[in-house]
Amino acid sequence: MSEVMIEMKNIQKRFxxxxxxxxxxxxxxxxETVALLGSSGSGKSTLLRCINLLEIPDEGDVRINDFSFSADKINKHVKLEARRRTAMVFQNFGLFANKTALENVTEALITVRKKSKAEANEIGRKYLDKVGMLGAANQYPSTLSGGQKQRVAISRALALDPKIILFDEPTSALDPELVQEVQRVIRKVAEEKVTMLIVTHEMDFARDVADKVAFMSEGQILETASPTEFFTNPKNERTQKFLERYMQRFTYTI
Ligand SMILES: Nc1ncnc2c1ncn2[C@@H]1O[C@H](COP(=O)(O)OP(=O)(O)OP(=O)(O)O)[C@@H](O)[C@H]1O
Ligand SMILES: [Mg+2]
Structure with missing residues (x-):
């Protein structure tokens, strides 16, 4: 039996x-790689942010592997422990502009994980290499393409060896021709059995990379299924509508 990395129960959030x-x-x-799908505004980003406590849930319980917390008992310590076990990859990369690719990867290893600079550099190089970015170790983000920036951000997340990596639309800020290179890297990471929760609007990618698909609509998860089941035989009416709309958009833009 594999361990549970994330368990969320009855999460409620109001703005x-x-x-x-x-x-x-x-x-x-x-x-496991889980793809979280759903229309714009359905609450996907908010749900991710309730795991690493960038948003504080109003109600519910969260477990991140060996660490559990309830919405009504969140303090600084809980936030620290939740963030220690997670890493996040954002749509807009979130790299430090004044640091090189390698320094972006080593920053948290040195300041949070208390690694020596030498050890952090060794780990940093290993993970830059994994995403094909070792050659750009000394370059600043402004000199990298969007796809390259995102690969650095992914290597930074991997270097932290978190219980789970949370991806919020990792390819949606990229020029179309750069989407593939980032998806390829994420697929490779998935093959290495890194636990990931990925919010995406790219259905082909979700189908290809995910072990499990969860569909969100209006603040609820309506359906969880294997990708094959989800895309060929969706059970919920709203899932069917969502997929139909997606397919229509696809044919219009061809
Ligand atoms: N910090 C905030 N303050 C107030 N309202 C917010 C905040 N963050 C999100 N919301 C609202 O919560 C709802 C869900 O937003 P969320 O960003 O989670 O959706 P989403 O599924 O990620 O959408 P998208 O696919 O467009 O990224 C929206 O109505 C949004 O306006
Ligand atoms: Mg979002």
Whole structure:
């Protein structure tokens, strides 16, 4: 039996009168890649951010492997422990502009993980190499393409050896011709059984990379299934509508 890496139970979140998460349950097992799909505004980013506590849930329980917390007992210590076990890859890369690719990867290893500079550099080089970016170790983000920046951000997440990597639309800020290179890297990471939760609007990528697909609509997860089951035989009516709309958009843009 593989371990549970993420378990969320009855997660609720409101922004003023906007009830954004309406009791979400989600489990991600060790080594699994889960794709989180859903229309714009359905609450996907908010749900991810309730795992590493960039947003504080109003209600519910979260477990990140060996660490559990309840919405009503979140303090600085809990935030620190949640962030120690997770890494996030953002749409807009989130690299430090004044640091080289290698320094971006080693920063948290040195300041948070308390590694020596030499050890951090060794780890940093190893993970830059994994995403094909070792040759750009000394370059600044402004000299890299969007795809290259995102690969550095992914190597930074991997270097932290987190329990799970949270991806929020990792390819949606990229020029179309750069999407593939980043998807290829994520696929390679998935093959190495790194646990990942990926929010994406790219259906082909989700189908290809995910072990499990979860579909969110209006603050709830309506359906969780294998990619084959999800894309060929969606059970929920709203899932069917979502996929139909996606297919229509696809034919219009051809
Ligand atoms: N910090 C915030 N303050 C107030 N409202 C917010 C905040 N963050 C998100 N929301 C609202 O919560 C709802 C869900 O937003 P969220 O960003 O989680 O959706 P999403 O599924 O990630 O959408 P998208 O696919 O467009 O990224 C939206 O109505 C949004 O306006
Ligand atoms: Mg979002």
């Amino acid at each position: 003023k009168n906007n009830h954004v998460l309406k009791g979400v349950d989600l489990t991600v097992n060790e080594g």
